[in-house]
Amino acid sequence: MKFIYLAIAYLALAVAFLGVVIPGLPAxxxxxxxxxxxxxxxxxxxxxxxxxxxxxxxxxxxxxGGVIRLRVKLLASLSMALVATLLVWQVNHLPSVIFSLAGMSCGALWIWSRPSALKVNAEPRVQRCSEPS
Structure with a gap:
């Protein structure tokens, strides 16, 4: 199983780095x-x-704690607004525009439903990693 998890990790990492440079591919x-x-x-x-x-x-x-920082939320919302504007402006197929806008709206609502900071009285479960032995 360790080999399978390792293969998943490296494959997901490769796709994530591709997602950084390829528009539309999530990272x-x-x-x-x-x-x-x-x-x-x-x-x-x-x-x-x-x-x-x-x-x-x-x-x-x-x-x-499932925290998504405010800066990340703002950047995600800004990028979705930009893409939504381009869709409305460039795409003539109304169902595609509606489904895309609905999907982005659901994504934005979910992102904004997450906490922006760790609760004050909450103890972090994971601290900065130290070098493994």
Whole structure:
């Protein structure tokens, strides 16, 4: 099973990095999948992900209570608004526009339903990773 989890981790990580540069391909979900699979198979890879200066903090926030920071929420909402504007402006097929806008609206509602910060009295479940032994 360890090999399967490791394969999932590396495959998800590769797709996540592709999602950073290919519009429309999500990255966040694949980074989360990679972190989950790495935690089950490779302490070294998991440590690298959690310590990475760009992907580590959002992964730690998510592990510490499903937190999505306000800055991330604003960026996600701004990008969805930009894409929605382009869709309305460029796409003539009304059902496609409606379904796309409905999907983005559901995504935005879910993102804004998540906490923006760790609760004051809550203890973090995961702290900054130290080098695995």
């Amino acid at each position: 966040t979900e694949f980074f989360m999948l990679a972190a989950w699979a790495a935690a089950k198979s490779s302490p070294r890879l998991h440590h690298w992900m959690m310590s990475h200066r760009l992907i580590g903090p959002p992964l730690q926030d998510w592990q510490n």
